Amino acid sequence: MSEKKADFIDFNRPVIVGKEMQYIADAVATGKISGDGVYTKKVHALLEHQLDVPRALLTTSCTHALEMSAILLDIQPGDEVIIPDFTFVSTVNAFVLRGAKPVFIDVRPDTLNLDETRLEDLITPKTKAIVPVHYAGVGCEMDTIMEIARRHNVAVVEDNAHGLFAKYREKNLGSFGAMATQSFHETKNFSSGEGGALLINEPRYIERAEIIREKGTNRSRFFRGQVDKYTWVDIGSSYLPSDILAAYLYGQLEQREKIQSHRQHLWERYNSDLKDWAYAHEVQMPFVPAHAEQAYHMFYMLLPTLELRQGLIAHLRERNIQAVFHYLPLNLSDMGRSFGGQPGGCPVTERISDQLVRLPFHNVLSDSDQDRVIESILEFDF
Numbered sequence: 307m308s309e310k311k312a313d314f315i316d317f318n319r320p321v322i323v324g325k326e327m328q329y330i331a332d333a334v335a336t337g338k339i340s341g342d343g344v345y346t347k348k349v350h351a352l353l354e355h356q357l358d359v360p361r362a363l364l365t366t367s368c369t370h371a372l373e374m375s376a377i378l379l380d381i382q383p384g385d386e387v388i389i390p391d392f393t394f395v396s397t398v399n400a401f402v403l404r405g406a407k408p409v410f411i412d413v414r415p416d417t418l419n420l421d422e423t424r425l426e427d428l429i430t431p432k433t434k435a436i437v438p439v440h441y442a443g444v445g446c447e448m449d450t451i452m453e454i455a456r457r458h459n460v461a462v463v464e465d466n467a468h469g470l471f472a473k474y475r476e477k478n479l480g481s482f483g484a485m486a487t488q489s490f491h492e493t494k495n496f497s498s499g500e501g502g503a504l505l506i507n508e509p510r511y512i513e514r515a516e517i518i519r520e521k522g523t524n525r526s527r528f529f530r531g532q533v534d535k536y537t538w539v540d541i542g543s544s545y546l547p548s549d550i551l552a553a554y555l556y557g558q559l560e561q562r563e564k565i566q567s568h569r570q571h572l573w574e575r576y577n578s579d580l581k582d583w584a585y586a587h588e589v590q591m592p593f594v595p596a597h598a599e600q601a602y603h604m605f606y607m608l609l610p611t612l613e614l615r616q617g618l619i620a621h622l623r624e625r626n627i628q629a630v631f632h633y634l635p636l637n638l639s640d641m642g643r644s645f646g647g648q649p650g651g652c653p654v655t656e657r658i659s660d661q662l663v664r665l666p667f668h669n670v671l672s673d674s675d676q677d678r679v680i681e682s683i684l685e686f687d688f
């Protein structure tokens with residue numbers, strides 16, 4: 307493995323921000339480090355209280371929370387699920403695993419969120435779910451999306467992997483849909499390395515969610531003393547994380563104000579220091595509508611062309627700075643094409659996917675390192 311230079315600025319860096327290690331030791335001392343221990347319960351309570359949702363269940367990843375949502379909605383072969391073309395594969399794969407046909411919806415050119423004005427045209431009698439992704443932790447237009455979903459009797463699952471603690475019109479992201487999913491992957495604001503959560507807003511799904519998460523057994527009811535033995539009652543898998551991971555995560559979540567205020571500080575510095583350069587070079591900066599309180603999950607920019615985007619990444623790499631891009635259009639992937647995707651299907655996604663660059667953004671990025679990133683970008687002239 308090649309050594310990183312001492313002055314290398316990582317795109318992301320996992321860090322201890324509070325009492326994570328103390329809580330892990332404490333979890334071990336309780337004598338129970340499998341799932342649903344003391345720290346898992348603490349995280350559940352924290353999420354339920356902070357987000358005002360009826361039930362939060364920690365999962366081994368956001369991917370697994372999405373898989374649970376597809377099982378809970380009883381997705382069957384041939385059902386259609388509307389998914390933004392610009393998202394991570396898990397958003398779609400979780401539903402395809404159950405046999406669903408993905409219907410890709412293009413994104414808005416300003417927020418890069420699902421374009422709600424295109425939604426109604428894509429709904430058919432086979433549509434079972436809509437999965438808005440709150441890209442970069444900026445809320446989708448939930449009023450419109452929920453109204454259309456209600457009118458057509460279609461479930462909404464919010465993929466809120468990026469948006470923990472963000473709000474849309476003063477209501478928490480993750481509290482709109484029948485359910486929502488969170489990610490605690492190492493690149494997220496709060497992390498347990500790998501991890502996720504399913505938030506359940508419609509109480510009728512809660513009991514079955516507990517069963518699916520516990521290998522299809524009613525073990526949760528057994529632990530609560532509601533049945534005298536537990537048994538196999540439904541399909542399911544092992545979707546619950548070790549309490550060691552929950553302990554680490556609890557240490558991170560306890561520091562949420564510190565983490566979020568540092569990320570806000572970084573986001574605002576990038577935004578203010580790069581805006582004149584961006585304007586002069588026709589680079590699009592992130593757009594946050596006035597009614598959205600964002601999660602400060604990432605800082606991205608859209609360069610005018612693919613060549614310039616690749617050029618900027620190479621320019622930063624030469625200066626020991628790691629910048630990245632993400633999300634190739636799903637409809638043009640091998641799997642997307644097998645469902646009928648073709649060029650021109652989602653033109654905004656196809657364009658912005660070539661243009662987007664994400665700058666270093668993490669919980670211990672210092673002002674001096676950020677200054678170096680900013681100065682290096684300002685030197686990138688074209």
Ligand SMILES: Cc1ncc(COP(=O)(O)O)c(C=O)c1O
Nearest residue numbers: 367368369394396467489491502
């Ligand atoms: C929008 C979105 N959904 C889902 C996921 C999957 O999250 P996880 O890695 O926790 O499974 C990601 C991963 O980054 C994501 O960006």
